[in-house]
Amino acid sequence: MKKLLASAVCLGMILSSAVLFxxxxxxxxxxxxxxxxATAEEVNAVLASVQANEDTLFGDTTEEGWDYGMRIIEDxxxxxxxxxAGESMSLDISAGGELNAVxxxxxxxxxxxxxxxxxxxxxxxxxxxxxxxxxGNVYLTGSALYLDGAVKVAAGEQSVDxxxxxxxxxxxxxxxxxxxxxxxxxxxxxxxxxxxxAKIYIDAGDAETKVKVxxxxxxxxxxxxxxxxxxxxxxxxxxxxFDNYDIYFSFLNDTGELTGYxxxxxxxxxxxxxxEGENAATLSMDVSANVWYLAGxxxxxxxxxxxxxxxxxxxxxxx
Numbered sequence: 669m670k671k672l673l674a675s676a677v678c679l680g681m682i683l684s685s686a687v688l689f690x691x692x693x694x695x696x697x698x699x700x701x702x703x704x705x706a707t708a709e710e711v712n713a714v715l716a717s718v719q720a721n722e723d724t725l726f727g728d729t730t731e732e733g734w735d736y737g738m739r740i741i742e743d744x745x746x747x748x749x750x751x752x753a754g755e756s757m758s759l760d761i762s763a764g765g766e767l768n769a770v771x772x773x774x775x776x777x778x779x780x781x782x783x784x785x786x787x788x789x790x791x792x793x794x795x796x797x798x799x800x801x802x803x804g805n806v807y808l809t810g811s812a813l814y815l816d817g818a819v820k821v822a823a824g825e826q827s828v829d830x831x832x833x834x835x836x837x838x839x840x841x842x843x844x845x846x847x848x849x850x851x852x853x854x855x856x857x858x859x860x861x862x863x864x865x866a867k868i869y870i871d872a873g874d875a876e877t878k879v880k881v882x883x884x885x886x887x888x889x890x891x892x893x894x895x896x897x898x899x900x901x902x903x904x905x906x907x908x909x910f911d912n913y914d915i916y917f918s919f920l921n922d923t924g925e926l927t928g929y930x931x932x933x934x935x936x937x938x939x940x941x942x943x944e945g946e947n948a949a950t951l952s953m954d955v956s957a958n959v960w961y962l963a964g965x966x967x968x969x970x971x972x973x974x975x976x977x978x979x980x981x982x983x984x985x986x987x
Contacts, residue, residue: 697741697960698916698928700871700878710870714879715861718854721924725850726771735772737966740765740780740848744957749939752949757790767806768966769847776847777968778808782817796824807970808847811838814977819984833973834980848961853917853929860915863887876927878918888913888935904951907940911956930960 706714726736743764750757767780782802789797804817818831839847860881861868871878883891885908911934918928939952 695958696916696932697930697962698878698880698918700869700873700880700918702869702871702878702880704869706868706870710872711861711868714870714872714877715858717877717919717921717924718857718861721919722854722858723850724924725854725919725926727923727925729773735770737964738769738771738848739960739962739964739966740767740769740778741960741962742766742958744959745954746956747952747954749952750949751951753946755790755792757792757795758788760787761785765806768968769808770966770968775810776808777810777970778806778847779969780806782806782815798823807974808839809970809974813837813839814971814974815980816971816977819980821984828984830980830983832983833971833977834983835977836980848929850926853926853961856915857917857929860917872921874921876918876920879916881915883913883915885910885935888933903942903949904937904940907937908935909938910935925963926961927963928961930962931957932959933957 727734745762746759747761748757748759761784763782763784765780765782765784767778769776769778782804784802786798786800788799789795799820799822801820802815802817804815807814807816813836814834815836816833819828819834820830821828857879860866861879863881863883865884866887867882869880869882885905888910889905891913913931913933913935915931916928917926917930919926934956935953936955937951937953939950941948941950943949
């Protein structure tokens, strides 16, 4: 049973971490004069600059001694409750973290804090309720991920509560976790500048250009921001209360190097029932995200005793 529970732990950590490396509040770290919508000529000029410097967003990686520091600030929360056909499920995920990361020729090094919770329950036959909480300091060296903190998990009637220093294995094992990279950010910037129906604001300074792209609800949905809850969400769209989906980015004018990227998003569906009788379905949902990647000097703190960290699966199975 402990091995099965260990698998549940991994599931909880993977799913909750998926939104981590995706805070509360909506602090805007890229603040510019976004009072006036940009003209087509202004948008095209920024688009041309981003396209021309797409390969050097993190600087010139061919330079000897190249490195690129980044502060990663990410918070997210998602609550979903769905009932249909005599069954119900609920999902509650929250995650917050702040990392310092350094990219260089050897890969990525990162250190920072993590606080995430994953809770899922269902009345479906053979379904197992899962609660997972992970809190502490995390470290990434090469492709290896480490935690100095606590892991609490309950799956059905089984539970685990461990607190210590653990090796979590390879980052690639957590298939839903992605650290930011230049290629992905560049693609998102280009997509935002080409978005149909979005409002684009540009603050072009002497040294730095700042951009804000504001999407409407359709753009939010097309961006895949909503979770897949196994049902047809289209029937509930009339009940959506949409806050915002705004993307921000900034870059140096002379080199095109990225100085910041982030997005703020929020929407909810109050408890709403569609259909009647056996075809009735009730859904409520609340989704928010506040994610920022900010360039700058990043100090990565790696513990001297990291080589002695215990394998997390071994610790869980031992109980």
